[in-house]
Amino acid sequence: MIAARPLRGLPPKHPGTALMGRFNCVACHQPGGTLIGPSLEMIVDRYADLPTRKTYLKGQIKKGSKGIWGEVHAMPPHDFLKDEQVEEIVDALFQLKL
Template structure:
């Protein structure tokens, strides 16, 4: 479940919308899930392998309120054209909660702790 938090900045009077990662995820769990689902065969935390690093993905989608849902779909269905010509294969057998956890971890900058 995605948690949506609304913070109101009293000093400026502006509202900000932040989308947090799934509540029951830890970086160690997400890294384990990514490893078990072949994500690490094409991606690394901090360097490009076949696909972009998880940190590059986090930077590209920083501030994008739709990124969590869009990347969950991309992991499940696969895709191409955003990072080059090589397609990312679909992961249709990957559990939806696992996809949410991994995408949330990636968008958080793929922290190790």
């Protein structure tokens, strides 16, 4: 298992930030750099202008994804997360200070 680094740039008291740590999202998605998956900044940048960005990312988290960031990277589904938890994670993500 990859040790998680601090979630710098994310709102420290936001429930979604705590959930990212609890479910170890940063094992693949680091703030400030690419690890296994795209960095948190890359995700925010890619979808910043998409009107349905939050809905889209909630679906990607729950259902997983493949081929969006290249064929090598695939994210497994996280369908065990409650809808409210996914909502909090996505909300915290879009409060990331770039």
